[in-house]
Amino acid sequence: MLSVDYRAIDRRAVLSWATPDESAPWFDVIKRLILDSTEDAKQEAALTISLPWWNFIALRNRFGEVCAGYKLLPGSTLGISPEAADLLRQSRRATDGYQLAMQAQAVDEQQLRAKLRELGFARNLTEKQARNVSRIAALPAGATFSVPGAGKTTEALATFFYRASADERLLVIAPKNAFAAWDEQIKDCMPHLQTQFTRLRGGKEKIAKLLGDDPRWLLITYQQLARVPDLVAAHVAQHKTHVFLDESHRIKSGVGKQTARAALGLAHLPVGKLIMSGTPMPQDAEDLIPQFAFLYPEIPSNKDTVVELIKPVYVRTNKTELGLPPVDRVMVPLPMAPMQSELYKLMKFEVSREGATALNTRSKQAFRSLGRSVARLLQFVSNPALLSSEIAFAHPDLLAGVLAEGDGPKLKYVLKRARQLARDGHKVLIWSSFVRNVEYIAQRLADLGAVYIHGGVDAGDEDDDETREGKIKLFHDDPNVRIMVANPAAASEGVSLHRVCHHALYLDRTFNAAHYLQSEDRIHRFGLPLDQKTTIEIVECLDSVDETVRMRLGLKIGAMAEALEDSSLRPDPIALDPNDIEDYEEYSTGLSSDDIEALLKDFNRGQE
Known part of the structure; x- marks a missing residue:
């Protein structure tokens, strides 16, 4: 019998089996699926494998297909602990988020502007920015693909402040050269806060200490995230956090590249998500697949379907709308x-x-x-x-x-x-x-x-x-x-x-x-x-x-x-x-x- 449990102390999925199971036809398939899925998967004992829970959730559909194919049935040949079952149900509910997103009505612009003013948001959104924020603020996860200069960072911060409660945090994953812009924008948008982002850098011990202080505003590069994915994932799992990917085309390689894999490993954890890029598909439509997977990991997509799937959840201001000379x-x-x-x-x-x-x-x-x-x-x-x-x-x-x-x-x-x-x-x-x-x-x-x-x-x-x-x-x-x-x-x-x-x-x-x-x-x-x-x-x-x-x-x-x-x-x-x-x-x-x-x-x- 294959058993699946959730270990709360380190937030890992634990799969275990009996010695006779090792001769079953499903054994090698499932073991290879788990061990190949992430570098953080490990065999802890002769009859036990564990991996971070968020990585297991990302495998849910493939794991379910294998179990169904080999007739591993819950309650008989497949055991799932109550804690794991509850978390799996939460993940399944997230699948409905995309259907809700497609049906969501944009936030009323007057309501949006009024709430931002009430919060002390000092920057007056342009007509196009207000249009975009009204849309993505109504979504559990969305994208802004506006061209450079259209104010994507302002849109992102307006979305966060409109949606977030006072106890929710913001983690931005961005190229290093974008860090200064985030500090500048949060000062311009919310000057009364007199705050800036905490930059997660300096090695694992220093980052662990920075996270231990629980700052509300966090910045990390894609490369640094790949070095400390467990620390960041554990923090996001423990605290209500919105995660934004700036220049999100950086994860277009998907799980095949360590930096993209680390970002995708966070996909099931945030309370809100936003991806940002003026050039979301540098090669072709396949570049959108990992970006959409970060937003809605429970919704499968491929090269032929991803463009239509992402259309309901992104906004864009183009150069024509900005009125730029040719x-x-x-x-x-x-x-x-x-x-x-x-x-x-x-x-x-x-x-x-x-x-x-x-x-x-x-x-x-x-x-x-x-x-x-x-x-x-x-x-x-x-x-x-x-x-x-x-x-x-x-x-x-x-x-x-x-x-x-x-x-x-x-x-x-x-x-x-x-x-x-x-x-x-x-x-x-x-x-x-x-x-x-x-x-x-x-x-x-x-x-x-x-x-x-x-x-x-x-x-x-x-x-x-x-x-x-x-x-x-x-x-x-x-x-x-x-x-x-x-x-x-x-x-x-x-x-x-x-x-x-x-x-x-x-x-x-x-x-x-x-x-x-x-x-x-x-x-x-x-x-x-x-x-x-x-x-x-x-x-x-x-x-x-x-x-x-x-x-x-x-x-x-x-x-x-x-x-x-x-x-x-x-x-x-x-x-x-x-x-x-x-x-x-x-x-x-x-x-x-x-x-x-x-x-x-x-x-x-x-x-x-």
Whole structure:
């Protein structure tokens, strides 16, 4: 007989059995299901396995299917303790939450504004913010997918204060670069509280001590949460807590990645949940599945159903509604240098062969290796000198010839164009996905006061010129600092440059649509006057991986626009005419299997 119990002292599900059960057909299946579900599952004794209760709840449907398939019946071959049965019933009731959410009526706007005023909420919600909060405040779990600059943080705080009772807490899981914004917003929205968020960091012992003080406002990064999931889950289980995921597309990988798995492990515990992202599906609809699972873990979804399932529970303010002037996107297509073109053909052939292998084997190792190879190809097209440090490079003589040609055509253009714009009085933002490019360009443009941001630049005091905030302040305030060079992986979130900078140059882009869209939004966001011209120049090499990147980004952004019913996401078509041109956490290209197939197709077309 298989027994399921709840152990209150450490909030774990405990499964036990008798020795004869080990020869039963269901035994190995259930044991493997439990042990594979979470790193926190463990065999405590010869006949006992335990795992955190919230992880067991997440397995409820699959566990039930296995039990039904092997005819494990409650009361005879399956024993469930009264404590476990009661908690399982609570989880089952949560399934009804989604049905209630679909039927929920938005909170009356006047009622919403009146209660917020009564609570001392100082910020006056815009028409669009009030519309959004009226909807998500009526839901047990919801999403705001508004574009950057629309005020998602204000919407989130208004939702919390409207819904929460005085004894309820707020835990925000966010990228580190968003922490300052949460402190700023809670001061602006609720100034009389004179409070700020407690940042959960500094290792397990320090975090345990911070949680022991039971602060009402908590901030933690996705990476830190993955290191202390048990501590945070136990705290949320013990206290009435709302959990908000800022930049929720960070969990799009689902249980396959530790950071996402830790966030999903909290899904059954909060009294209220909200996810927030301006780019909720950077690759395709599958990215929404883990985000929806966090909101309504009892409702199964797949790639074909998740868009319709999430529609009733999300709100969005798009760029059209914000009244932003359109972006002027300019494509700059350049031919490769002769030797660069020859070496590119060899590298392309090698990546093509590796890509075919990865698609056949479908192993994580093969895809990871291919991701590095595609990154190398993108690096080479942007700046051939980046390959000079590879001691074991397969074609050293040909590489030497390429390096003799000097800066690649894209880098030459970006450096020359940045100087021209700076001479004309403009501040310029230059994007590259590669750290060495970021630092090298900043060095080459040092006479223009160039500053840079990448993952190695720590957050800190804005009066410290070496911190991320200090560099942003210099770019904002110092007239001699004309250039900022940035990595989209590090600076595409939580940075606002639209008041001083209206021209961006892309030395390179990757397949990561979220990085691209959010990087554009650094200079094209709410607050721009209607007559302000914003120019984005995207530099590409002809007949290269750049063209596949452009095509795949267009498809991903188009799919997101369709799913979110937001035509403002679709970038204007960019005409290509060569005659117009005179002269970390680990790096990710955002590469999917569909991207690989498109890349191989483009490579093979070039060989026909």
